Amino acid sequence: EKGGYKHFMAKEIAEQPVVLADALRHYVPGERLNLPETLDFSSLDRLTLVACGTAFYACQIAKYWFETLAALPCEVDIASEFRYREPPLPQRSFAIFVSQSGETADTLAALRYCRGRVARVISVVNVETSTMARESDLALPIMAGPEVGVASTKAFTCQLAVLFLMALKAGLDRGTIDQDRLRQLLDSLNRLPGLMNQAIGSESEIARIAESVAEAQDVLFLGRGAMFPLAMEGALKLKEISYIHAEGYASGELKHGPIALIDKTVPVIVLAPRDRLFDKTVSNMQEVMARHGKVVLITDREGENAAADGTWRSLVMPEVAPELAPILYAVPAQLLAYHAAVAKGTDVDQPRNLAKSVTVE
Numbered sequence: 113e114k115g116g117y118k119h120f121m122a123k124e125i126a127e128q129p130v131v132l133a134d135a136l137r138h139y140v141p142g143e144r145l146n147l148p149e150t151l152d153f154s155s156l157d158r159l160t161l162v163a164c165g166t167a168f169y170a171c172q173i174a175k176y177w178f179e180t181l182a183a184l185p186c187e188v189d190i191a192s193e194f195r196y197r198e199p200p201l202p203q204r205s206f207a208i209f210v211s212q213s214g215e216t217a218d219t220l221a222a223l224r225y226c227r228g229r230v231a232r233v234i235s236v237v238n239v240e241t242s243t244m245a246r247e248s249d250l251a252l253p254i255m256a257g258p259e260v261g262v263a264s265t266k267a268f269t270c271q272l273a274v275l276f277l278m279a280l281k282a283g284l285d286r287g288t289i290d291q292d293r294l295r296q297l298l299d300s301l302n303r304l305p306g307l308m309n310q311a312i313g314s315e316s317e318i319a320r321i322a323e324s325v326a327e328a329q330d331v332l333f334l335g336r337g338a339m340f341p342l343a344m345e346g347a348l349k350l351k352e353i354s355y356i357h358a359e360g361y362a363s364g365e366l367k368h369g370p371i372a373l374i375d376k377t378v379p380v381i382v383l384a385p386r387d388r389l390f391d392k393t394v395s396n397m398q399e400v401m402a403r404h405g406k407v408v409l410i411t412d413r414e415g416e417n418a419a420a421d422g423t424w425r426s427l428v429m430p431e432v433a434p435e436l437a438p439i440l441y442a443v444p445a446q447l448l449a450y451h452a453a454v455a456k457g458t459d460v461d462q463p464r465n466l467a468k469s470v471t472v473e
């Protein structure tokens with residue numbers, strides 16, 4: 113059932129181009145956005161996104177999309193905090209719950225709290241028969257197929273794709289995106305499965321980097337913009353399956369504390385697609401190198417030409433529309449964690465102390 117792979121996680125990483133293409137066929141038949149008309153964002157004051165773990169990082173990335181593409185203010189929270197904070201919610205808002213399983217106890221409790229308090233309760237789930245799907249006004253399936261590995265991989269990238277499409281719909285509804293821009297972004301999205309395949313093609317190179325990273329005690333991941341939550345997701349992936357301590361930071365926060373950790377033993381993974389913040393990320397990276405941190409720069413070919421001098425390792429990703437970089441760059445982050453865990457000989461699919469679905473708080 114692992115289809116020739118050593119672990120479910122490896123299989124699920126490799127499946128991403130195919131399941132993403134399936135989801136796109138469903139949600140974008142032809143050039144049209146196939147989302148329910150009732151999902152109308154036009155008169156909303158706010159969006160609230162709630163989830164746990166990897167799904168929470170997907171929400172944090174989506175915040176950048178909803179804000180920049182649809183000018184829609186977003187609040188994002190971890191379900192275990194949200195549910196007990198009992199926040200006031202504007203009636204003219206949607207609450208979106210993102211969960212692979214659709215059964216996570218805290219996310220479900222947060223969903224129940226929102227019922228009757230917001231205009232619409234929406235879930236974004238992988239399991240269409242799940243409790244969350246049943247209890248929401250609208251459930252959007254991410255169509256990733258069964259995910260067995262405890263570390264979430266293909267569910268994450270499919271969650272991102274569905275959230276991105278929702279942000280496009282929001283942009284159309286609110287008049288911040290016109291048909292040309294829509295077509296452009298959908299074109300980029302349709303090219304993404306192919307780009308992911310190319311990223312997976314770098315697996316042996318990533319495995320070599322991972323073998324060196326596996327020797328570290330601590331690892332930092334850095335990014336700006338939507339790559340900041342991806343940095344936290346990369347760190348979560350690494351810690352949960354390889355048991356290496358890792359943190360994700362916004363590059364701009366480095367000098368507010370974490371740079372004190374840097375010495376020649378600390379690998380620093382810099383997620384730097386060539387977007388409008390590239391130069392700023394590179395200058396943070398150079399501050400790390402000045403303190404002898406071992407920088408792994410992940411960027412595209414031009415980014416490598418411009419900035420790889422003096423780095424410990426660099427890894428070239430295909431060029432991608434900046435909006436979609438978090439989905440593409442998830443692949444090397446996942447493969448890095450996977451191969452570090454393999455190098456350490458840990459139980460990749462069933463890491464210690466963890467369950468696939470957290471149905472008790």
Ligand code: M6R
Pocket residue numbers: 164165166167210211212213214215216219262263264265349352468469470
């Ligand atoms: O089923 P859910 O998406 O609600 O699960 C949320 C988290 O428990 C989950 O993403 C967890 O963080 C993963 N083990 C991360 O790889």
